[in-house]
Amino acid sequence: MAEVLLFHHAHGLTVGCISFADQLRAAGHIVHTxxxxxxxxxxxxxxxxxxxxxxxxxxxxxxxxxxxDGLPDGLVYAGFSLGTLPAQKLAQTxxxxxxxxxxxxxxxxxxxxxxxxxxxxxxIHTMDEDPWVELDVASQLAETIETAELxxxxxxxxxxxxxxxxxxxxxxxxxxxxxVLGLLKSIE
Numbered sequence: 205m206a207e208v209l210l211f212h213h214a215h216g217l218t219v220g221c222i223s224f225a226d227q228l229r230a231a232g233h234i235v236h237t238x239x240x241x242x243x244x245x246x247x248x249x250x251x252x253x254x255x256x257x258x259x260x261x262x263x264x265x266x267x268x269x270x271x272x273d274g275l276p277d278g279l280v281y282a283g284f285s286l287g288t289l290p291a292q293k294l295a296q297t298x299x300x301x302x303x304x305x306x307x308x309x310x311x312x313x314x315x316x317x318x319x320x321x322x323x324x325x326x327x328i329h330t331m332d333e334d335p336w337v338e339l340d341v342a343s344q345l346a347e348t349i350e351t352a353e354l355x356x357x358x359x360x361x362x363x364x365x366x367x368x369x370x371x372x373x374x375x376x377x378x379x380x381x382x383x384v385l386g387l388l389k390s391i392e
């Protein structure tokens with residue numbers, strides 16, 4: 205059993221995010237799903253992004269990292285798009301990370317100190333034509349981090365793993381879940 209701290213995307217903590225977490229729980233994992241938006245959910249992605257910009261990306265990161273304070277070491281940090289900010293920061297900077305799952309986004313290593321912790325597995329999942337993701341950054345992470353894997357899915361949908369959103373792609377989401385469960389099983 206792995207313990208996962210899963211951060212939502214710019215729409216907020218949608219029923220789709222909860223559903224994703226419930227799939228991980230059904231496989232026997234402990235999953236924490238903090239709400240970085242204080243209960244706000246946005247139907248429109250651009251509205252959610254504007255809200256995140258209003259409160260500040262640093263605030264999003266701070267809220268996310270603060271949720272880890274009461275949790276044990278040895279977590280897998282996961283995030284959807286906007287949620288990759290605190291997930292990646294925690295994986296890079298908090299001791300004891302067991303892994304990182306970055307869905308629909310990632311940042312250069314330099315954003316959070318410049319190095320990836322030795323032996324910490326990383327999976328990056330995105331569509332190959334996602335207009336929100338910098339594929340060169342994802343590719344660079346996969347090439348420079350020994351324990352990293354980049355999974356590209358065909359298409360241009362952004363949040364394809366959230367079943368409550370129009371971008372949902374059942375086939376790609378199922379493959380993503382299979383790969384995620386494989387990683388979690390390997391680090392139990």
